[in-house]
Amino acid sequence: MKDIILSLVILGSTVVACKKSDTNPSCDPNITTLTGIYKTTAIIYKANSSGTEQDIFSTLDACEKDNEIILNANGIAQYIDIGLVCSLNANSTSTWSISGNTITMDGTIGSIQFFDCKKLIVITSPGIFPGDIYRVTYEKK
Incomplete structure (x- = not known):
């Protein structure tokens, strides 16, 4: 289960349609604008599109909440367990x-549901079960 949550924290799971109107045109998501260091700040789960939102982030161990994800311009992603170390x-x-x-x-x-060069919101569906939806928010350092 921890591997599944980590995978969702890392990104989410599968594509859901989204609108791009909230995205600043100068911050269109691309390899250059997305490159950087991120922290996950929210994970919201819904069993289906009309389901009640559940805050998954608040259920994570403290050692999982402070980790960093580094998106390098060469297509390499690094997952760094900083601060409180889980293992x-x-x-x-x-x-x-x-x-x-x-x-x-x-x-x-x-x-990508939203990106303004600082905040990145990614929607994934299905996540673990058919029809479920995850919305993961990352903040760029």
Whole structure:
């Protein structure tokens, strides 16, 4: 279960349609504007599109809430367990890519709902079960 939540924290899971109207045109998501260091600040789960939102982030251990995700311009993503360390071997490396509003990281595909060069919100569906939806918010340092 922890691997599934980590995968969702890393990005989300699969594409959901979204609108781009909230995105600042000078901050269109691309390899250059997305490159940087991020912290996950929110994870919201809904069992389906009309389901009640549940705050998943608040249920994570403190050692999972302070981790960083580094998106490098060369397509390498680094997951760094900083601050409170969950385990001795929690750091990992993977790949990431962007195509339009679709972002893929560690094999997980998500749809960018919002990006203003500081805040990144990714929607994924399905997550763990058919029809469920995750909305993950990242803040760029």
